[in-house]
Amino acid sequence: MKHFTSVTDVPTPMGLIQKASAIKNDPFTNTELGKNKVMGLVFFNASLRTRMSTARAAYNLGMKVITLNVTADSWQLEFEDGVRMDAGTAEHIKEAVPVLCAYCDIIGVRSFPGLVNQKEDYAERVIHAFKDFGNCPIVNLESTTLHPLQSLTDMMTIEEYKQNACPKVVISWAPHIKPLPQAVANSFLQWSSHMDFDLTLTHPKGMELSEEFTAGVHIEQDQSKALEGADFVYVKNWSSFNNYGKIGEAPEWELTKDKLQMTNHAKLMHCLPVRRNVVISDDALNSEHSIVVSQAENRLYAAQAVLTELLNFSV
Amino acid sequence: MKHFTSVTDVPTPMGLIQKASAIKNDPFTNTELGKNKVMGLVFFNASLRTRMSTARAAYNLGMKVITLNVTADSWQLEFEDGVRMDAGTAEHIKEAVPVLCAYCDIIGVRSFPGLVNQKEDYAERVIHAFKDFGNCPIVNLESTTLHPLQSLTDMMTIEEYKQNACPKVVISWAPHIKPLPQAVANSFLQWSSHMDFDLTLTHPKGMELSEEFTAGVHIEQDQSKALEGADFVYVKNWSSFNNYGKIGEAPEWELTKDKLQMTNHAKLMHCLPVRRNVVISDDALNSEHSIVVSQAENRLYAAQAVLTELLNFSV
Amino acid sequence: MKHFTSVTDVPTPMGLIQKASAIKNDPFTNTELGKNKVMGLVFFNASLRTRMSTARAAYNLGMKVITLNVTADSWQLEFEDGVRMDAGTAEHIKEAVPVLCAYCDIIGVRSFPGLVNQKEDYAERVIHAFKDFGNCPIVNLESTTLHPLQSLTDMMTIEEYKQNACPKVVISWAPHIKPLPQAVANSFLQWSSHMDFDLTLTHPKGMELSEEFTAGVHIEQDQSKALEGADFVYVKNWSSFNNYGKIGEAPEWELTKDKLQMTNHAKLMHCLPVRRNVVISDDALNSEHSIVVSQAENRLYAAQAVLTELLNFSV
Numbered sequence: 001m002k003h004f005t006s007v008t009d010v011p012t013p014m015g016l017i018q019k020a021s022a023i024k025n026d027p028f029t030n031t032e033l034g035k036n037k038v039m040g041l042v043f044f045n046a047s048l049r050t051r052m053s054t055a056r057a058a059y060n061l062g063m064k065v066i067t068l069n070v071t072a073d074s075w076q077l078e079f080e081d082g083v084r085m086d087a088g089t090a091e092h093i094k095e096a097v098p099v100l101c102a103y104c105d106i107i108g109v110r111s112f113p114g115l116v117n118q119k120e121d122y123a124e125r126v127i128h129a130f131k132d133f134g135n136c137p138i139v140n141l142e143s144t145t146l147h148p149l150q151s152l153t154d155m156m157t158i159e160e161y162k163q164n165a166c167p168k169v170v171i172s173w174a175p176h177i178k179p180l181p182q183a184v185a186n187s188f189l190q191w192s193s194h195m196d197f198d199l200t201l202t203h204p205k206g207m208e209l210s211e212e213f214t215a216g217v218h219i220e221q222d223q224s225k226a227l228e229g230a231d232f233v234y235v236k237n238w239s240s241f242n243n244y245g246k247i248g249e250a251p252e253w254e255l256t257k258d259k260l261q262m263t264n265h266a267k268l269m270h271c272l273p274v275r276r277n278v279v280i281s282d283d284a285l286n287s288e289h290s291i292v293v294s295q296a297e298n299r300l301y302a303a304q305a306v307l308t309e310l311l312n313f314s315v
Numbered sequence: 316m317k318h319f320t321s322v323t324d325v326p327t328p329m330g331l332i333q334k335a336s337a338i339k340n341d342p343f344t345n346t347e348l349g350k351n352k353v354m355g356l357v358f359f360n361a362s363l364r365t366r367m368s369t370a371r372a373a374y375n376l377g378m379k380v381i382t383l384n385v386t387a388d389s390w391q392l393e394f395e396d397g398v399r400m401d402a403g404t405a406e407h408i409k410e411a412v413p414v415l416c417a418y419c420d421i422i423g424v425r426s427f428p429g430l431v432n433q434k435e436d437y438a439e440r441v442i443h444a445f446k447d448f449g450n451c452p453i454v455n456l457e458s459t460t461l462h463p464l465q466s467l468t469d470m471m472t473i474e475e476y477k478q479n480a481c482p483k484v485v486i487s488w489a490p491h492i493k494p495l496p497q498a499v500a501n502s503f504l505q506w507s508s509h510m511d512f513d514l515t516l517t518h519p520k521g522m523e524l525s526e527e528f529t530a531g532v533h534i535e536q537d538q539s540k541a542l543e544g545a546d547f548v549y550v551k552n553w554s555s556f557n558n559y560g561k562i563g564e565a566p567e568w569e570l571t572k573d574k575l576q577m578t579n580h581a582k583l584m585h586c587l588p589v590r591r592n593v594v595i596s597d598d599a600l601n602s603e604h605s606i607v608v609s610q611a612e613n614r615l616y617a618a619q620a621v622l623t624e625l626l627n628f629s630v
Numbered sequence: 631m632k633h634f635t636s637v638t639d640v641p642t643p644m645g646l647i648q649k650a651s652a653i654k655n656d657p658f659t660n661t662e663l664g665k666n667k668v669m670g671l672v673f674f675n676a677s678l679r680t681r682m683s684t685a686r687a688a689y690n691l692g693m694k695v696i697t698l699n700v701t702a703d704s705w706q707l708e709f710e711d712g713v714r715m716d717a718g719t720a721e722h723i724k725e726a727v728p729v730l731c732a733y734c735d736i737i738g739v740r741s742f743p744g745l746v747n748q749k750e751d752y753a754e755r756v757i758h759a760f761k762d763f764g765n766c767p768i769v770n771l772e773s774t775t776l777h778p779l780q781s782l783t784d785m786m787t788i789e790e791y792k793q794n795a796c797p798k799v800v801i802s803w804a805p806h807i808k809p810l811p812q813a814v815a816n817s818f819l820q821w822s823s824h825m826d827f828d829l830t831l832t833h834p835k836g837m838e839l840s841e842e843f844t845a846g847v848h849i850e851q852d853q854s855k856a857l858e859g860a861d862f863v864y865v866k867n868w869s870s871f872n873n874y875g876k877i878g879e880a881p882e883w884e885l886t887k888d889k890l891q892m893t894n895h896a897k898l899m900h901c902l903p904v905r906r907n908v909v910i911s912d913d914a915l916n917s918e919h920s921i922v923v924s925q926a927e928n929r930l931y932a933a934q935a936v937l938t939e940l941l942n943f944s945v
Contacts, residue, residue, distance in 0.1 A: 028351050036658050038686055048389035048411065052381050052418045056353055059379040064689040066682050072387060072702060074678035075903065084907040086807050091903030094915075095922065096678065099902065102927035103682045177401050272414065273390065273406030277399040285409075292410060297417035343666050363704035363726065367696050367733040371668055374694040387702060492716050587729065588705065588721030592714040600724075607725065612732035 001309040005127050005140040006148055006190070013155070013194040020156045020298070020305035027060050027304065033311050034063030040104030041067040041141070044111040044126070049272060049299050050141045050149065054108055057303035061311065066104060079125050093129045101136040106310055113144035115179050115245035121145060122210070137310040139303075142183055150271050151187035153302040155195055157295045158232055161267050166196050167231035168264070172223060173203035174279040175251045176237035182209055184271050185238050189213040202226035204250040210241050223253060230263040233289075235270050235280055257283035267291045316624040320442050320455040321463055321505070328470070328509040335471045335613070335620035342375050342619065348626050349378030355419030356382040356456070359426040359441070364587060364614050365456045365464065369423055372618035376626065381419060394440050408444040416451035421625055428459035430494050430560035436460060437525070452625040454618075457498055465586050466502040468617040470510055472610045473547055476582050481511050482546035483579070487538060488518030489594040490568050491552035494560050497524055499586050500553050504528040517541035519565040525556050538568060545578040548604075550585050550595055572598035582606045631939040635757050635770040636778055636820070643785070643824040650786045650928070650935035657690050657934065663941050664693030670734030671697040671771070674741040674756070679902060679929050680771045680779065684738055687933035691941065696734060709755050723759045731766040736940055743774035745809050745875035751775060752840070767940040769933075772813055780901050781817040783932040785825055787925045788862055791897050796826050797861035798894070802853060803833030804909040805881050806867035812839055814901050815868050819843040832856035834880040840871050853883060860893040863919075865900050865910055887913035897921045 001016075003009050010016050023029075039058035041051065055065045070077060077096050078089035085092065100107055109130050113121035121144040130138045140148055158169060171188055190213060192199050201209075201219045208214070220226040227233060235255045240246040254277075260266055268280070268289040276282055284290065316331075318324050325331050338344075354373035356366065370380045385392065392411050393404035400407065415422055424445050428436035436459040445453045455463055473484060486503055505528060507514050516524075516534045523529070535541040542548060550570045555561040569592075575581055583595070583604040591597055599605065631646075633639050640646050653659075669688035671681065685695045700707060707726050708719035715722065730737055739760050743751035751774040760768045770778055788799060801818055820843060822829050831839075831849045838844070850856040857863060865885045870876040884907075890896055898910070898919040906912055914920065 031351065036661065036690070038689060040682070043388075046389050048383065048406070049414060049418075051388060052355070052383065052415065055381050056379075056418045059353060060351070064686075066685050068678065068682065069388065073673075073681060073699065074676050078906070082907075082912060085905035086908050090905065091678070092906050094906075095902055095904065095926070098923045099679060099926045100682065102923070103679075103686045103930055272410055274410065275400035275405065276393070276407050276409075277397075278401050282397060293413045293417070296410070296414040300418055346666065358703075361704050363698065363721070364729060364733075366703060367670070367698065367730065370696050371694075371733045374668060375666070384703065587725055589725065590715035590720060591708070591722050591724075592712075593716050597712060608728045608732070611725070611729045615733055 001313050003131060003138045004148060004306045004310065005131065005138055006146050007151070007194065013191060016152060016305055016309065017156045017159055019308065020152065020301045021160065023304045024298070024301040027301070030308060031060065031062045033308065034058065034061035037105040037311065038064045038066055038103065039307070040100055040107045041065060042070060042100065042107060042109045043068065044070050047110055047141065049296055050110060053299040054141065054303045056300050057307055060304055061307055079129055094133050097130050097133040098135065101134040104136065106137045106139060106307065107134060108139035108141045110141035111143055113181050115181065115239055118244040137314060139306060144181065145183055146187045147183040148187050149299065149302055149306065150184055151191040152306070153295060153298045154188055154234065154269065155191050156302055157269065157291065157298050161291060162231065166198055168198045168200065168229055169232045169234065170200045170202060170226050170230040171234045171236065172226065172255060173207050173248065173253055174235045174237045174255055175248065175253050176275065176279060179239035179245045179247050180237050182238040182241055184236050185209055186213045188234065189217055200226045204248055204253060206243065207238070207240055207248045208242060209238070224262060227259055227262045230266045233260065233263060233266045233268050235268065237279055254279065254281060255284055256281040257287055260284055260287065260289050269295055272296050316628050318446060318453045319463060319621045319625065320446065320453055321461050322466070322509065328506060331467060331620055331624065332471045332474055334623065335467065335616045336475065338619045339613070339616040342616070345623060346375065346377045348623065349373065349376035352420040352626065353379045353381055353418065354622070355415055355422045356380060357385060357415065357422060357424045358383065359385050362425055362456070364611055365425060368614035369456065369618045371615050372622055375619055376622055394444055409448050412445050412448040413450065416449040419451065421452045421454060421622065422449060423454040423456045425456035426458055428496050430496065430554055433559040452629060454621060459496065460498055461502045462498040463502050464614065464617055464621065465499055466506040467621070468610060468613045469503055469549065469584065470506050471617055472584065472606065472613050476606060477546065481513055483513045483515065483544055484547045484549065485515045485517060485541050485545040486549045486551065487541065487570060488522050488563065488568055489550045489552045489570055490563065490566050491590065491594060494554035494562050495552050497553040497556055499551050500524055501528045503549065504532055515541050519563055519568060521558065522553065522555055522563045523557060524553070539577060542574055542577045545581045548575065548578060548581045548583055550583065552594055569594065569596060570599055571596040572602050575599055575602065575604050584610050587611050631943050633761060633768045634778060634936045634940065635761065635768055636776050637781070637824065643821060646782060646935055646939065647786045647789055649938065650782065650931045651790065653934045654928070654931040657931070660938060661690065661692045663938065664688065664691035667735040667941065668694045668696055668733065669937070670730055670737045671695060672700060672730065672737060672739045673698065674700050677740055677771065679926055680740060683929035684771065684933045686930050687937055690934055691937055709759055724763050727760050727763040728765065731764040734766065736767045736769060736937065737764060738769040738771045740771035741773055743811050745811065745869055748874040767944060769936060774811065775813055776817045777813040778817050779929065779932055779936065780814055781821040782936070783925060783928045784818055784864065784899065785821050786932055787899065787921065787928050791921060792861065796828055798828045798830065798859055799862045799864065800830045800832060800856050800860040801864045801866065802856065802885060803837050803878065803883055804865045804867045804885055805878065805883050806905065806909060809869035809875050809877050810867050812868040812871055814866050815839055816843045818864065819847055830856045834878055834883060836873065837868065837870055837878045838872060839868070854892060857889055857892045860896045863890065863893060863896045863898050865898065867909055884909065884911060885914055886911040887917055890914055890917065890919050899925050902926050
């Protein structure tokens with residue numbers, strides 16, 4: 001594995017999931033693998049779990065870590081080709097990325113979408129720039145349209161908690177007060193195609209995701225019907241793809257404990273952060289259904305599996 | 316010792332002070348104790364000494380460090396129970412803390428008071444939330460009402476510099492241009508009760524501290540009388556407890572070299588940062604009385620003693 | 631070498647350049663030299679290369695790193711002597727620096743000029759304060775008038791790429807939209823005096839540097855003439871020294887590929903960040919002339935050579 005920017009970079013997704021589970025059982029078997037190696041964490045946006053779990057994963061492998069909050073620590077970077085840089089941006093990505101790769105052995109990068117221009121966001125130019133202009137492995141810490149570290153975690157968590165060979169997994173849209181990216185849902189669908197799931201996607205009319213990701217996915221617009229017999233309910237808000245970046249106004253889609261009663265004692269998942277009593281109700285999050293913290297803990301092992309593969313490849 | 320959030324967490328305060336002094340003499344005896352362990356430093360507020368001395372203490376024990384500036388690096392956290400999170404806070408402490416504990420072996424947290432609502436500040440909800448919702452040792456890096464790492468340092472420094480078995484220690488209020496917490500003074504009083512001090516508290520009328528901390532403490536409202544024969548003068552501003560959060564208007568309480576002449580060649584202490592010529596005069600800070608830099612240096616050994624105890628307990 | 635704040639701190643500049651080149655060939659020969667040592671990186675201003683390359687250099691030597699963004703992480707520091715600190719600054723450098731030295735073994739500091747008051751900027755008070763009030767080695771990470779880590783890199787890069795014993799090196803002023811410091815150019819001239827260069831400085835009328843640095847340097851105000859036969863073209867903007875801090879209005883001084891045709895297949899250098907199509911044109915930066923990324927990579931080895939010398943001296 002040369003990069004980890006999408007499931008398409010992963011030769012055998014199930015193999016990587018199993019690697020992550022094995023690391024969870026014994027996180028300190030490879031503390032010399034990253035000796036004399038540095039992980040660079042480049043953030044264009046805020047982060048809590050990703051920032052800390054990826055750093056911890058690097059430490060568990062004996063790597064050092066350098067974190068760069070791009071705007072706060074340095075200056076704005078230019079991504080457009082051929083522009084006269086006489087405004088807000090002080091350095092072009094064509095210089096910044098190879099320089100970062102000169103100081104770091106692996107670069108992780110987070111860059112959220114603007115949610116204004118669909119075409120621009122779905123072009124994934126930041127991730128492409130890092131791959132194109134750098135010569136070191138790139139890890140996607142959530143890009144404009146994908147969040148593969150989250151999805152690897154999610155798949156690993158479902159494998160860990162599933163009670164039967166082919167569980168029913170429902171990904172259910174939820175309300176939110178701000179326009180959020182589609183990245184977590186997109187990646188979840190992408191990774192699910194490699195799993196033995198019975199997958200159902202449910203969302204209000206108007207909140208369809210890109211067909212690039214929903215092709216072949218079972219969609220049920222009645223949330224109650226979708227939840228029937230579910231073994232896992234993955235709750236997530238996203239803003240509209242077709243009416244790009246618009247918030248979905250459907251507060252009745254909040255996931256509550258009542259709704260979980262319809263399921264097969266479903267495990268409740270969410271990538272966090274979650275706005276309580278907007279996205280998911282207190283009674284659901286506080287119930288025995290919720291595995292959101294265990295799921296977040298698995299971010300560490302997913303990241304460690306990814307870094308292990310990248311280090312092994314580059315050695 | 317399971318946590319370090321107050322002197323009440325410490326089985327034998329004097330034992331911890333002696334441990335800190337021993338570490339100062341030989342800081343690198345335990346460089347393997349923290350192997351494969353990570354210290355998480357969570358800052359809701361600015362910090363210089365605490366940030367750097369605690370990181371250095373962790374390094375001296377072989378730990379790795381991850382620092383999180385909550386607002387700048389991630390997003391605002393919610394502490395209220397049961398609220399509908401449709402405003403400024405994006406993640407509830409009920410999720411954030413267990414997740415932090417999943418990635419870190421010890422968590423240090425700094426969170427200043429608002430100084431608007433006495434009852435709310437003195438409820439210490441941030442520290443309680445970290446203890447309640449996490450499952451890892453919590454270190455208080457200055458909370459709304461306490462600063463035990465500073466006090467451990469202060470006690471250690473007095474032990475180091477004292478010339479007689481029972482020195483006279485005076486804690487003297489000083490003026491300031493901004494409303495400051497009572498935390499340093501509260502903790503100093505709390506820890507002093509475990510020491511062989513002759514302690515005197517002096518402050519202008521109206522600047523009384525909470526009786527929770529002053530019960531049994533000798534208070535002398537005449538600063539000159541208080542300073543007579545003092546071996547140590549600990550200078551510190553705090554805002555009013557009773558007229559909660561109000562600044563005390565008493566510029567004549569600035570500690571000067573003239574006032575130090577009244578003492579028994581007293582050592583001058585302050586937790587820093589100190590506003591020169593507002594809180595303490597240049598001539599006092601530049602004099603042979605001042606041990607404020609040595610005192611600050613001891614922050615490192617105090618933190619290292621605390622982390623050593625927490626690591627030993629959790630092993 | 632006790633400090634690294636200027637070329638005047640370096641006993642044998644050429645020896646340090648050779649050390650940096652040797653480290654580039656084998657960066658991991660001294661991974662135990664910095665054991666139990668901490669590098670403190672103190673930033674009053676933004677940084678990308680310096681921040682990351684110096685951290686990486688410290689890691690390669692086995693050091694730990696603590697980074698402090700002064701304003702964001704802590705509070706504003708006071709440098710004036712004798713002032714009543716009743717305004718924006720909360721801590722005096724007289725306390726802050728010795729405290730930083732108590733927690734760190736080497737301190738690097740970056741502090742840009744205000745570019746308003748020439749006398750104040752050229753007094754280099756921040757660097758002097760760190761040397762005067764601290765008791766640990768100080769590394770200049772770019773001060774108000776000097777950037778010796780950049781110049782050590784630049785000299786090392788010229789040594790690496792030169793095709794003949796005494797190359798013609800041209801330092802050519804370039805346009806910019808903001809007032810920039812003179813530090814990179816000043817240091818370049820300072821270090822050049824220790825090299826076997828045929829050095830030419832070229833800039834528009836009015837953009838003269840301080841005679842302190844240009845004494846004895848060949849100045850050619852016609853850019854075309856200056857570039858004739860050049861083996862290296864170092865491009866850099868600076869604001870006016872005499873009309874202090876004013877931007878030079880001369881867009882025709884942008885370095886383009888056409889201008890490089892006049893040279894002897896010159897290598898194109900710049901310290902980065904560079905505003906494309908303002909300072910240097912795309913066609914020049916994208917051409918085979920450009921070595922700006924290799925030059926930036928050498929920042930790591932230059933920093934590692936400096937830290938090696940400082941650690942060896944202090945042992």
